[in-house]
Amino acid sequence: MLSDSMIILRKELKRIFTDRRSLFFLVVLPLVMLPAMYSVMAKMGEVKDSDIASFRSTICLYEGEGNSGFTTPFIQTLSELNTNLRLVERDELDAVKQSITGREQELLIVLPDHFGESLEACETFDISAFYNSTADYSVYAYEQSQQALLTLTDEIVRERITGRGICDDVLSVFTINGSMQEYDLAPEGSVIGKVIGILLPFFILIYLFANSMKVGLDSVAGEKERGTLAIQLVNQVDRLSIVIGKMLSVMMAAVVGAASSVIGLIIASRYFISMFGDAGPAMSGYSMSTLSILQFAIVTIPLAVLVASIVLIVSTYARNAKEGQGMIMPIYFAVMIMGIASMQAGDVAPVWMRSTPIFNSLIVLKSIFMHDAAWGSIMTAVLSSVVVSAVIIYLTLRMFSNEKILFRI
Amino acid sequence: MLRVEDLTKVYEKGGRGRKETVRAVDDVSFDCNPGEIFGLLGPNGAGKTTTLRCISTLIKPTSGNVYIDRYNVLEHEKTIRSRIGFLTSDMKLDGFFTPGYMMDYFGSLNKMAKEEIGRMKDLLFNELQMNDFVDKKIDKLSTGMKQKTAIAISLIHDPEVIVFDEPTNGLDVITSKSVTDFLRKQAGNGKTVLISTHIMSIAEKLCSRFGILVKGEIKELGTLKQILDRNSTDSLEDVFFGYVLPEGGSGVGHAQ
Ligand SMILES: Nc1ncnc2c1ncn2[C@@H]1O[C@H](COP(=O)(O)OP(=O)(O)OP(=O)(O)O)[C@@H](O)[C@H]1O
Ligand SMILES: [Mg+2]
Numbered sequence: 001m002l003s004d005s006m007i008i009l010r011k012e013l014k015r016i017f018t019d020r021r022s023l024f025f026l027v028v029l030p031l032v033m034l035p036a037m038y039s040v041m042a043k044m045g046e047v048k049d050s051d052i053a054s055f056r057s058t059i060c061l062y063e064g065e066g067n068s069g070f071t072t073p074f075i076q077t078l079s080e081l082n083t084n085l086r087l088v089e090r091d092e093l094d095a096v097k098q099s100i101t102g103r104e105q106e107l108l109i110v111l112p113d114h115f116g117e118s119l120e121a122c123e124t125f126d127i128s129a130f131y132n133s134t135a136d137y138s139v140y141a142y143e144q145s146q147q148a149l150l151t152l153t154d155e156i157v158r159e160r161i162t163g164r165g166i167c168d169d170v171l172s173v174f175t176i177n178g179s180m181q182e183y184d185l186a187p188e189g190s191v192i193g194k195v196i197g198i199l200l201p202f203f204i205l206i207y208l209f210a211n212s213m214k215v216g217l218d219s220v221a222g223e224k225e226r227g228t229l230a231i232q233l234v235n236q237v238d239r240l241s242i243v244i245g246k247m248l249s250v251m252m253a254a255v256v257g258a259a260s261s262v263i264g265l266i267i268a269s270r271y272f273i274s275m276f277g278d279a280g281p282a283m284s285g286y287s288m289s290t291l292s293i294l295q296f297a298i299v300t301i302p303l304a305v306l307v308a309s310i311v312l313i314v315s316t317y318a319r320n321a322k323e324g325q326g327m328i329m330p331i332y333f334a335v336m337i338m339g340i341a342s343m344q345a346g347d348v349a350p351v352w353m354r355s356t357p358i359f360n361s362l363i364v365l366k367s368i369f370m371h372d373a374a375w376g377s378i379m380t381a382v383l384s385s386v387v388v389s390a391v392i393i394y395l396t397l398r399m400f401s402n403e404k405i406l407f408r409i
Numbered sequence: 410m411l412r413v414e415d416l417t418k419v420y421e422k423g424g425r426g427r428k429e430t431v432r433a434v435d436d437v438s439f440d441c442n443p444g445e446i447f448g449l450l451g452p453n454g455a456g457k458t459t460t461l462r463c464i465s466t467l468i469k470p471t472s473g474n475v476y477i478d479r480y481n482v483l484e485h486e487k488t489i490r491s492r493i494g495f496l497t498s499d500m501k502l503d504g505f506f507t508p509g510y511m512m513d514y515f516g517s518l519n520k521m522a523k524e525e526i527g528r529m530k531d532l533l534f535n536e537l538q539m540n541d542f543v544d545k546k547i548d549k550l551s552t553g554m555k556q557k558t559a560i561a562i563s564l565i566h567d568p569e570v571i572v573f574d575e576p577t578n579g580l581d582v583i584t585s586k587s588v589t590d591f592l593r594k595q596a597g598n599g600k601t602v603l604i605s606t607h608i609m610s611i612a613e614k615l616c617s618r619f620g621i622l623v624k625g626e627i628k629e630l631g632t633l634k635q636i637l638d639r640n641s642t643d644s645l646e647d648v649f650f651g652y653v654l655p656e657g658g659s660g661v662g663h664a665q
Contacts, residue, residue, distance in 0.1 A: 007517050015505055227500035231563060234465050234495045235518050236487065403468040404421070 004237045008245025016215055016253055025214060026253050030207045030260040035268040042271040048136070057106035057141040058084045060096045070116035077152045078109070081144050100132050106141040107131050122160065190370065192269045192286040197369035200265050201362040202339035204258045204300065208307040209332055211257035216250040216311035217324040224406065225320035239400040243312070243393065250308035251301075258300050288369075295368045299378055302385035303361040307335075309392040316399045319408050342366070357384040411447075411464070411570050411601050412440040415473035418459050433459040435625040436473070441618070443569070446592060446602040448616030450609070450645075452653050456625040457605035458498060461574050464603070465495040477570055491519075494568035498575040498605075500559045504548030508539060508558040511547070512565055519566040526565070533561040536591055553584035560588065570601045577611055589615045609646045619645070623652045 016022050059078060063071045079085045088096055088108075099105045108130040112118075118125040127149065131142035158168050177183050223229040232242060269286045288296070311328060318324030335358065342362040345353060353359045360381040367373040399405045418434040434456040441447035451457050462468045464475050466486045475482045475489075482489050502511060509530070516526035534540050537557045542550055547558060560576065576592070577585040589611060596602045606612050612619065619636060621629040629636050629648060640648045 004518060007514065011506075011514050015503070019505060223503075226502065227497040228502060230467055230497045231495065231500070231515065232518065233467055234490055234493060234563075235515065235566075236491055236520055237518050407462070407468060 002241070002244075004241035005245035005248065008237075008242060009248045012215070012219060012246065012249030013252065016249065022214070026211050026257055027260050030203075030211075030257045031264045034203065034261065034264040035271075038268040038271040052136050052140045054082075055137050055140075056082055056084060057137050058086060059107045059109065059141060059145060060086045060088045060092075060105060062088050062090065062093060062108070062110045064111040064115060065090075065113040067111060067114065067116050070119060071111065073152060073156075074111065074149075077148050078145060081141075081148060083141060083144075097130055100130060100135075100138060103132065103135045103138070106135070106138040107145060109145060119156075187371075192272055193370050195272055196265055196269055196286055197366040198343050200262060200369055201365040202343050203261045203265060204303075204365060205307075205335060205339045205358070205362060207257035207261045208254040208300075208304050209311070209335055211253045212250050212304075212308045212311040213325075213328055213332070215253040216246070216308060217315050217318070217321045217328065219246045219250060220312060220315040221318040221324040222315075222321040224318075229406070233406075240397060243397050243400060247305070247308055247312055247393065250312060251304045254304040254308055255301060258304065262296070289371070292368050292371060292373075295373055295378060296365070299361055299364050299368065299381055302382045302389070303358070306357065306385045306389045306392075309389040309396065313392050313396045313399070316396050317405060338362070354380075355384075357388045361385060410440060410442050410476075410478060411603060412476040413460070413464065413473070414438050414476065416460065416463055416470050416475065417472045418456070418463055418468065419471045420459075432625050434463070437620075437622070437625070437627050438473075439620045439627065439630055441570075441601050441603050443599050443601045444596055445618060446596045446604065446616045448612040448619045449603065449605040449622055450607065450612055450619055450649065451605070451622035452607055454624075455622045457607075457622060458574055459625075460622070461495070461572050461603070461605055465493050465572055466490055467495075491566065492568050493570045493572055494564040494566070496559060496563045496573040496576055498578055502547045502555060502558060502562070504546060507544050507546055508534075508550075508561065509543040511558065511562055515562050516565045521566060529565050529567055530561075533564060536594065537561055538587065553580050556580055556584065556588070560591070568600075571595060571603065573602075573604045575606055576604055577606065577608065585611065609649055613645050621649060621652060628652050 016026065059081070061075065061078060063074075075085065075087075083106075086105075093108070093110070096105060096108045100108060108128075110128040110130070112125050112127070115125045117123075129142060129145060132138040158171065161171065162168055220229065223232075233239070266286055266288070310331065314328045314331070315321075315324050318327055338358055339362065342349070342353065342359060345363065345366075349359075349363045354363060354377070360377070361384075364373055364377050364381040367377070416434055416437045417432070420431040420433055422429040422431060437456075437460060439447065439449075449457050449460060459468070463470045463482065466482050466489050470482070477489055477492050480488045480492075506514075512530050512533075513526060516529065521529070530543075534543055537560060539554070539557050539561065542554050547555060550558065556576070556579075560573075563573075564571065571592070573592070576588055580588065592602055592604065592615065604612075604616070613633065616633075618632050619629065620627050621636075629639070629652075631639070633645065636645065636648055637643060640651065642648060
């Protein structure tokens, strides 16, 4: 019996892995997708940052009425920035605001009327800075000016204090993490591990599903449609062998995709370092130990069997590959939502998540990539995948001996 | 010998509340002997495919039975399968493989030894004149070549009973002829051959006995001469139209 499954498996694998196009979709794409995506994202990020920093934005300043003599330090501070400083009159204000909305100018700073009096009386007054939060240059100019103006307040405060004969060292109380030490005690590589742990279960699930669909829909529904399934059923093969043979081939395609995406994301992780800036040992490169590779396989293979069996039961029910595609899409979306939900779950996932098949595998995978998986939860995940797939395979088998389903018209 | 006895197949459609049933095959009986080609003739929807599927164990009869020698489809599914070569009407083989590979694949699924597979391949490839394209991908083959491949695959295990559903469907006259010649030769070698078709001209030349199936019922059964004599006409087509067209009309283009 098993030998029949092997004959079927060998044929299906030949179909999958000697065809250049399917090889590309099943193996190469998951491998290069993530590195390509993240390298482009990192590159774009760098280009954008340096472009914004080198851009000379236009800042408009309204000095307010009755302030002559007080505005000089403000003008000086702002003109030290890499910007064009333009002084505007009261009747221009609305036009300037509109041009900021229209991204023609970046920032409008409005000093209140007669603020000189408040300044001398040590009263707090408010400066308005109008910007456009959807324009990168405007936001950057806003942040820069805010920074500069806050420095100016510090200087004014310092002058006031020394003016009253008090030494300016009263202004400082303590600092936090002010020396050159490394304060982050997370183990080496663990920040990247955490990022990988959050992203990867999602991508693994996606590729398990995508690859299963690519192979599995054709493998039964397609053969049904082509009439070749009928020949196999008329042959001396029992139906269990057919189901197991197909099942194994779909599962292998799924696992290969998942493994490729893991390798892909580990390669991609070197771009994370530049994306999150701030280097340190916790941000150094990520690698998987033999134990975590083993744990990964122990969890992923049963998960792949589960996904493959879901695809196969749909494929068996559907009249043709196209119908199968339509039927599996809602399931695919549901699974994608599960993947996203598990990404958002945080370090300790809620109990219902940890006890739901697929979810629990995703959560365990996450902890495996963060090197803190417990064998107990690994076994729970494996067991639930195995039990659910066994039920689905049993149902698929029932369908295989149900002519109403095999010859649905 | 193949014997169909009181075969009835009722399909259930719909479900949930109102159930609709289709009596696709209704109390059909006929037999087919070694060395003989039996033609099951009928218009679209007559129940030909359903009958052949019951014979080849793909679906279960609602009542009645099918025998090959002393074995029947209800109790000896596996034995029946090993003795039958079945061809579905619109088979499209996976274009990725070559005819040669597909023969090996189905041969090994039939638990045949390597030498045996090789022997059957040589035999079938020669008889169907396939040697030019056995190593080409099926994708690259013409309709006729594909059909020959499908035929060869269904006969790899050298079955005694050949059950072909519309084997000349969509083929040109030349390929049709090579298929019918092949079937004639198989019958000559002592095989039991059962084909379904709605093409009278081919059936008339190829088959030694006929069953005319209309709306699931056998309306005529016998040799060409017997049927023509009974209907006092000289064309099988007229007999056929007599059953298919309303009110015995012989006009054209009113088939339902
Ligand atoms: N799986 C099925 N479920 C329900 N009804 C079916 C099924 N297969 C066939 N039928 C119905 O049974 C009747 C006979 O169909 P069948 O396919 O046996 O006819 P056929 O003689 O092979 O026709 P054709 O020449 O078009 O191939 C038709 O009315 C068809 O709608
Ligand atoms: Mg038919």
